[in-house]
Amino acid sequence: MSRLDSFIRRLEAQRACLDRAAELIGGTDGAVLELGLGNGRTYDHLCELFPQRDIYVCERQVAAHPDCIPPADRLLLGDMFDTLPAARDWLGGKVALTHFDAGTGDAAANLRLATGLRPLILPLLRPGGILATQQAMDGPELETLPLPDGVAEGRYHLYRRV
Amino acid sequence: MSRLDSFIRRLEAQRACLDRAAELIGGTDGAVLELGLGNGRTYDHLCELFPQRDIYVCERQVAAHPDCIPPADRLLLGDMFDTLPAARDWLGGKVALTHFDAGTGDAAANLRLATGLRPLILPLLRPGGILATQQAMDGPELETLPLPDGVAEGRYHLYRRV
Numbered sequence: 092m093s094r095l096d097s098f099i100r101r102l103e104a105q106r107a108c109l110d111r112a113a114e115l116i117g118g119t120d121g122a123v124l125e126l127g128l129g130n131g132r133t134y135d136h137l138c139e140l141f142p143q144r145d146i147y148v149c150e151r152q153v154a155a156h157p158d159c160i161p162p163a164d165r166l167l168l169g170d171m172f173d174t175l176p177a178a179r180d181w182l183g184g185k186v187a188l189t190h191f192d193a194g195t196g197d198a199a200a201n202l203r204l205a206t207g208l209r210p211l212i213l214p215l216l217r218p219g220g221i222l223a224t225q226q227a228m229d230g231p232e233l234e235t236l237p238l239p240d241g242v243a244e245g246r247y248h249l250y251r252r253v
Numbered sequence: 254m255s256r257l258d259s260f261i262r263r264l265e266a267q268r269a270c271l272d273r274a275a276e277l278i279g280g281t282d283g284a285v286l287e288l289g290l291g292n293g294r295t296y297d298h299l300c301e302l303f304p305q306r307d308i309y310v311c312e313r314q315v316a317a318h319p320d321c322i323p324p325a326d327r328l329l330l331g332d333m334f335d336t337l338p339a340a341r342d343w344l345g346g347k348v349a350l351t352h353f354d355a356g357t358g359d360a361a362a363n364l365r366l367a368t369g370l371r372p373l374i375l376p377l378l379r380p381g382g383i384l385a386t387q388q389a390m391d392g393p394e395l396e397t398l399p400l401p402d403g404v405a406e407g408r409y410h411l412y413r414r415v
Contacts, residue, residue, distance in 0.1 A: 093294070093297045093298035093300070093301045094293065094294040094297040094298070094318070094320075094321060095264065095267070095268055095294045095295055095297060095298035096268070096298070098264065098294055099261065099264050099265060099268065102257065102260065102261050102264070103261060105257070106257055106258070106261065131256065132255070132256040132257045132260055133257055135255045135256040135257060136255035136256070136257035136258070138255075139255045156256070156358055158256075159256060196318055
């Protein structure tokens, strides 16, 4: 499998998991939190899926396509290890869906980042809220959910906050 | 359709067209020429498709994944508007497949680039050689070929050098 094949599968898995997450939170109030804006493609997909919800985006430095930049009051600008704890006061327990995809080619670094972010994400998720993540974040507070058809085990992860 | 949807379709179209091109040049000797290395994903796919062929890559400045960097003697380093004319002496009429995907979000700039590159690519392609390109390069020297199933008209282009 080439890197092109692998990349396509990862993007397809991401989309399938976000689309499934949208069904799962259909009856649950709450915001959406995207960890990392990047080029803004995933944010654009979230905007299509959740036109009625507040979508907050963490990003260190915005470099997205101009059409895919969140309004300033929904952009958590800076290092996530600063902005996520600071958001706890006003966003704690109010997030219905969080998405994380480190998106770099360094699997070990991605996993370290996911492990570090996990305790910062959990307090923001409301009970019943969904976490969709490319990197595993298993633990007692998170129930592992089945993946959509066509998404190979381990390629993406869906959790429900207990 | 979100930008994520659109991006996935573009990558799927690229892969389908390259896979089709590999069938089309199955009985034709010649090198492969990739216009732009980028992150190296497409080059990696070409390496899988064409393990027996010389694959030359044009790139201004290499910034690809370390596993996806061509050997120095197959890298045409510099501005394509310099390197392609310079390659005519030794590569003229010897290329069985050329691939081009500008890959930026600026459709007008992509098309201008394709139009500029067209006369530089043609002398390198051998008769019967294939040009797979995201940007249209229609003209009398190129026969338009049907696209693979599932690739929408205009999303990608396949040509055979007359």
